[in-house]
Amino acid sequence: MNLFVCQVCGHIEFNAAPDNCPVCWAPKEKFTQNNDVFKESAEKSPEAGVKHQPKLSVEKECSMFEGTECIKVAARIGETVHPMEEKHFIQWVDFYVDEKFVKRAMMTPSVFPGAAAHLKVTGKKVTVVERCNLHGWWSAEAAL
Ligand SMILES: [Fe+2]
Known part of the structure:
Protein backbone atom coordinates (compact mmCIF):
# COMPACT_ATOMS: atom_id res chain seq x y z
CA MET A 1 0.00 0.00 0.00
CA ASP A 36 5.22 1.86 6.90
CA VAL A 37 3.70 4.76 8.83
CA PHE A 38 1.16 2.54 10.65
CA LYS A 39 3.63 -0.29 11.13
CA GLU A 40 6.16 2.10 12.70
CA SER A 41 3.63 3.34 15.28
CA ALA A 42 2.70 -0.24 16.18
CA GLU A 43 6.35 -1.28 16.44
CA LYS A 44 7.33 1.70 18.60
CA SER A 45 4.52 0.99 21.07
CA PRO A 46 3.61 -2.69 20.73
CA GLU A 47 1.33 -2.61 23.80
CA ALA A 48 -0.52 0.50 22.64
CA GLY A 49 -2.84 -1.01 20.04
CA VAL A 50 -5.68 -1.52 22.50
CA LYS A 51 -5.76 2.25 23.23
CA HIS A 52 -5.12 3.50 19.70
CA GLN A 53 -6.70 1.19 17.16
CA PRO A 54 -9.98 2.84 16.05
CA LYS A 55 -13.04 0.75 16.79
CA LEU A 56 -15.59 1.31 14.03
CA SER A 57 -19.32 0.92 13.75
CA VAL A 58 -21.38 1.39 10.59
CA GLU A 59 -25.07 2.31 10.73
CA LYS A 60 -26.69 1.98 7.30
CA GLU A 61 -30.06 3.42 8.21
CA CYS A 62 -28.93 6.53 10.01
CA SER A 63 -31.96 8.71 10.69
CA MET A 64 -30.24 12.06 11.20
CA PHE A 65 -31.00 13.23 7.64
CA GLU A 66 -34.46 11.91 6.95
CA GLY A 67 -35.32 10.96 3.37
CA THR A 68 -31.66 10.22 2.56
CA GLU A 69 -29.48 7.14 2.58
CA CYS A 70 -27.09 8.60 5.12
CA ILE A 71 -24.57 6.07 6.39
CA LYS A 72 -23.18 6.83 9.81
CA VAL A 73 -19.64 5.68 10.55
CA ALA A 74 -18.56 6.12 14.15
CA ALA A 75 -15.03 5.65 15.46
CA ARG A 76 -14.04 5.22 19.07
CA ILE A 77 -10.33 5.35 20.00
CA GLY A 78 -9.77 2.54 21.11
CA GLU A 79 -11.03 -0.69 22.70
CA THR A 80 -9.67 0.74 26.00
CA VAL A 81 -10.54 4.44 25.82
CA HIS A 82 -7.49 6.55 24.95
CA PRO A 83 -6.57 9.34 27.44
CA MET A 84 -7.53 12.91 26.51
CA GLU A 85 -5.10 15.04 28.51
CA GLU A 86 -3.11 18.12 27.59
CA LYS A 87 0.12 16.15 27.29
CA HIS A 88 -1.36 13.08 25.62
CA PHE A 89 -4.41 13.09 23.40
CA ILE A 90 -5.93 12.13 20.05
CA GLN A 91 -5.40 15.14 17.78
CA TRP A 92 -7.71 14.22 14.93
CA VAL A 93 -9.61 11.43 13.18
CA ASP A 94 -9.73 11.21 9.36
CA PHE A 95 -12.35 9.24 7.42
CA TYR A 96 -11.97 7.75 3.93
CA VAL A 97 -14.31 5.91 1.55
CA ASP A 98 -12.49 3.51 -0.75
CA GLU A 99 -9.24 5.24 0.30
CA LYS A 100 -10.52 8.68 -0.76
CA PHE A 101 -10.47 11.25 2.05
CA VAL A 102 -13.92 12.53 3.09
CA LYS A 103 -13.66 14.13 6.53
CA ARG A 104 -11.36 15.22 9.35
CA ALA A 105 -12.66 15.57 12.90
CA MET A 106 -10.36 17.76 15.00
CA MET A 107 -10.08 16.93 18.70
CA THR A 108 -8.98 18.62 21.91
CA PRO A 109 -8.56 17.20 25.43
CA SER A 110 -12.07 18.55 26.20
CA VAL A 111 -13.81 15.72 24.33
CA PHE A 112 -13.91 11.95 24.47
CA PRO A 113 -11.86 10.30 21.73
CA GLY A 114 -14.69 9.55 19.35
CA ALA A 115 -15.90 10.94 16.02
CA ALA A 116 -18.50 10.23 13.36
CA ALA A 117 -19.02 10.85 9.65
CA HIS A 118 -22.44 10.90 7.99
CA LEU A 119 -21.67 9.66 4.51
CA LYS A 120 -23.49 10.82 1.40
CA VAL A 121 -21.35 8.52 -0.72
CA THR A 122 -20.83 4.82 -0.36
CA GLY A 123 -18.26 2.32 -1.53
CA LYS A 124 -16.69 -0.98 -0.58
CA LYS A 125 -14.99 0.13 2.62
CA VAL A 126 -14.43 2.93 5.08
CA THR A 127 -10.98 3.60 6.55
CA VAL A 128 -10.36 5.65 9.67
CA VAL A 129 -6.95 7.08 10.58
CA GLU A 130 -6.23 8.76 13.88
CA ARG A 131 -3.17 10.48 15.24
CA CYS A 132 -2.07 10.51 18.86
CA ASN A 133 0.34 13.34 19.72
CA LEU A 134 2.69 10.83 21.41
CA HIS A 135 2.05 7.52 19.65
CA GLY A 136 1.57 8.42 16.00
CA TRP A 137 -0.82 7.16 13.34
CA TRP A 138 -3.21 4.21 13.66
CA SER A 139 -5.90 2.96 11.31
CA ALA A 140 -8.83 0.58 10.96
CA GLU A 141 -11.17 -0.47 8.16
CA ALA A 142 -14.76 -1.67 7.93
CA ALA A 143 -16.92 -2.86 5.04
CA LEU A 144 -19.69 -0.54 3.78
FE1 LIG B 1 -1.46 7.69 22.82
Whole structure:
Protein backbone atom coordinates (compact mmCIF):
# COMPACT_ATOMS: atom_id res chain seq x y z
CA MET A 1 0.00 0.00 0.00
CA ASN A 2 1.38 3.42 -0.96
CA LEU A 3 0.99 5.98 1.80
CA PHE A 4 1.89 9.67 1.59
CA VAL A 5 2.15 11.77 4.75
CA CYS A 6 1.66 15.55 4.78
CA GLN A 7 4.63 16.98 6.68
CA VAL A 8 2.57 20.05 7.64
CA CYS A 9 -0.58 18.59 9.20
CA GLY A 10 0.03 14.82 9.36
CA HIS A 11 -2.80 13.93 6.97
CA ILE A 12 -2.28 10.66 5.09
CA GLU A 13 -3.25 10.13 1.46
CA PHE A 14 -3.55 6.65 -0.02
CA ASN A 15 -2.12 5.67 -3.42
CA ALA A 16 -0.76 9.06 -4.57
CA ALA A 17 0.19 12.46 -3.19
CA PRO A 18 -2.49 15.05 -4.04
CA ASP A 19 -1.78 18.42 -5.71
CA ASN A 20 -2.72 20.03 -2.39
CA CYS A 21 -3.36 18.53 1.02
CA PRO A 22 -7.17 18.39 1.41
CA VAL A 23 -6.81 19.32 5.10
CA CYS A 24 -4.19 22.12 5.25
CA TRP A 25 -3.76 22.88 1.54
CA ALA A 26 0.02 22.29 1.61
CA PRO A 27 1.41 21.61 -1.89
CA LYS A 28 2.37 18.14 -3.19
CA GLU A 29 6.09 18.66 -2.33
CA LYS A 30 5.17 18.62 1.37
CA PHE A 31 4.08 14.97 1.12
CA THR A 32 6.61 12.24 1.94
CA GLN A 33 5.99 8.64 0.99
CA ASN A 34 6.09 6.31 3.99
CA ASN A 35 4.31 3.03 3.37
CA ASP A 36 5.22 1.86 6.90
CA VAL A 37 3.70 4.76 8.83
CA PHE A 38 1.16 2.54 10.65
CA LYS A 39 3.63 -0.29 11.13
CA GLU A 40 6.16 2.10 12.70
CA SER A 41 3.63 3.34 15.28
CA ALA A 42 2.70 -0.24 16.18
CA GLU A 43 6.35 -1.28 16.44
CA LYS A 44 7.33 1.70 18.60
CA SER A 45 4.52 0.99 21.07
CA PRO A 46 3.61 -2.69 20.73
CA GLU A 47 1.33 -2.61 23.80
CA ALA A 48 -0.52 0.50 22.64
CA GLY A 49 -2.84 -1.01 20.04
CA VAL A 50 -5.68 -1.52 22.50
CA LYS A 51 -5.76 2.25 23.23
CA HIS A 52 -5.12 3.50 19.70
CA GLN A 53 -6.70 1.19 17.16
CA PRO A 54 -9.98 2.84 16.05
CA LYS A 55 -13.04 0.75 16.79
CA LEU A 56 -15.59 1.31 14.03
CA SER A 57 -19.32 0.92 13.75
CA VAL A 58 -21.38 1.39 10.59
CA GLU A 59 -25.07 2.31 10.73
CA LYS A 60 -26.69 1.98 7.30
CA GLU A 61 -30.06 3.42 8.21
CA CYS A 62 -28.93 6.53 10.01
CA SER A 63 -31.96 8.71 10.69
CA MET A 64 -30.24 12.06 11.20
CA PHE A 65 -31.00 13.23 7.64
CA GLU A 66 -34.46 11.91 6.95
CA GLY A 67 -35.32 10.96 3.37
CA THR A 68 -31.66 10.22 2.56
CA GLU A 69 -29.48 7.14 2.58
CA CYS A 70 -27.09 8.60 5.12
CA ILE A 71 -24.57 6.07 6.39
CA LYS A 72 -23.18 6.83 9.81
CA VAL A 73 -19.64 5.68 10.55
CA ALA A 74 -18.56 6.12 14.15
CA ALA A 75 -15.03 5.65 15.46
CA ARG A 76 -14.04 5.22 19.07
CA ILE A 77 -10.33 5.35 20.00
CA GLY A 78 -9.77 2.54 21.11
CA GLU A 79 -11.03 -0.69 22.70
CA THR A 80 -9.67 0.74 26.00
CA VAL A 81 -10.54 4.44 25.82
CA HIS A 82 -7.49 6.55 24.95
CA PRO A 83 -6.57 9.34 27.44
CA MET A 84 -7.53 12.91 26.51
CA GLU A 85 -5.10 15.04 28.51
CA GLU A 86 -3.11 18.12 27.59
CA LYS A 87 0.12 16.15 27.29
CA HIS A 88 -1.36 13.08 25.62
CA PHE A 89 -4.41 13.09 23.40
CA ILE A 90 -5.93 12.13 20.05
CA GLN A 91 -5.40 15.14 17.78
CA TRP A 92 -7.71 14.22 14.93
CA VAL A 93 -9.61 11.43 13.18
CA ASP A 94 -9.73 11.21 9.36
CA PHE A 95 -12.35 9.24 7.42
CA TYR A 96 -11.97 7.75 3.93
CA VAL A 97 -14.31 5.91 1.55
CA ASP A 98 -12.49 3.51 -0.75
CA GLU A 99 -9.24 5.24 0.30
CA LYS A 100 -10.52 8.68 -0.76
CA PHE A 101 -10.47 11.25 2.05
CA VAL A 102 -13.92 12.53 3.09
CA LYS A 103 -13.66 14.13 6.53
CA ARG A 104 -11.36 15.22 9.35
CA ALA A 105 -12.66 15.57 12.90
CA MET A 106 -10.36 17.76 15.00
CA MET A 107 -10.08 16.93 18.70
CA THR A 108 -8.98 18.62 21.91
CA PRO A 109 -8.56 17.20 25.43
CA SER A 110 -12.07 18.55 26.20
CA VAL A 111 -13.81 15.72 24.33
CA PHE A 112 -13.91 11.95 24.47
CA PRO A 113 -11.86 10.30 21.73
CA GLY A 114 -14.69 9.55 19.35
CA ALA A 115 -15.90 10.94 16.02
CA ALA A 116 -18.50 10.23 13.36
CA ALA A 117 -19.02 10.85 9.65
CA HIS A 118 -22.44 10.90 7.99
CA LEU A 119 -21.67 9.66 4.51
CA LYS A 120 -23.49 10.82 1.40
CA VAL A 121 -21.35 8.52 -0.72
CA THR A 122 -20.83 4.82 -0.36
CA GLY A 123 -18.26 2.32 -1.53
CA LYS A 124 -16.69 -0.98 -0.58
CA LYS A 125 -14.99 0.13 2.62
CA VAL A 126 -14.43 2.93 5.08
CA THR A 127 -10.98 3.60 6.55
CA VAL A 128 -10.36 5.65 9.67
CA VAL A 129 -6.95 7.08 10.58
CA GLU A 130 -6.23 8.76 13.88
CA ARG A 131 -3.17 10.48 15.24
CA CYS A 132 -2.07 10.51 18.86
CA ASN A 133 0.34 13.34 19.72
CA LEU A 134 2.69 10.83 21.41
CA HIS A 135 2.05 7.52 19.65
CA GLY A 136 1.57 8.42 16.00
CA TRP A 137 -0.82 7.16 13.34
CA TRP A 138 -3.21 4.21 13.66
CA SER A 139 -5.90 2.96 11.31
CA ALA A 140 -8.83 0.58 10.96
CA GLU A 141 -11.17 -0.47 8.16
CA ALA A 142 -14.76 -1.67 7.93
CA ALA A 143 -16.92 -2.86 5.04
CA LEU A 144 -19.69 -0.54 3.78
FE1 LIG B 1 -1.46 7.69 22.82
